Amino acid sequence: MRALRSYEEQELLVPQRSRSRSRSRSGRRHCPDSAVDHVRLIQELYAAGLSSRTVVELMPYAADGRATQELLDRLSAERDRVEGRITELVGTRDRLDSVVTGAAKNLRTGRSCRVGPTG
Numbered sequence: 001m002r003a004l005r006s007y008e009e010q011e012l013l014v015p016q017r018s019r020s021r022s023r024s025r026s027g028r029r030h031c032p033d034s035a036v037d038h039v040r041l042i043q044e045l046y047a048a049g050l051s052s053r054t055v056v057e058l059m060p061y062a063a064d065g066r067a068t069q070e071l072l073d074r075l076s077a078e079r080d081r082v083e084g085r086i087t088e089l090v091g092t093r094d095r096l097d098s099v100v101t102g103a104a105k106n107l108r109t110g111r112s113c114r115v116g117p118t119g
Contacts, residue, residue, distance in 0.1 A: 003039075003043075004039070007039065007042055010052060010055075010056055011056070012038075012042055012055065012056060012059055013035060013038060013039065013042070034065060037065050038065065041062060041065070042055060042059070045058065049082070050078060054078060057074070058071060058074055058075070061074060
């Protein structure tokens, strides 16, 4: 229930309030059956690591539950962004490995752990 409220607050999901007081005196939310698929898509996008802002931006391109070319283009762009970030992280990890190797060498030999021609 908390997730549904959050989706409503972000305008990812629009509830339908009961107009008939006999059906829902408390004003409970009533969502159409299609909302189940809509919620599943939202959850899948979150599980794929997309930010809430990105999910909000993508939902108009899948409003009726069908993929559009715009949705595919946006998802592909997001994947490319993630791939670029992975490449950056691999480079960072490799540089850190070099620093760790230099520090380990320093610990074993007492020699400078500087990386490069001066070390």
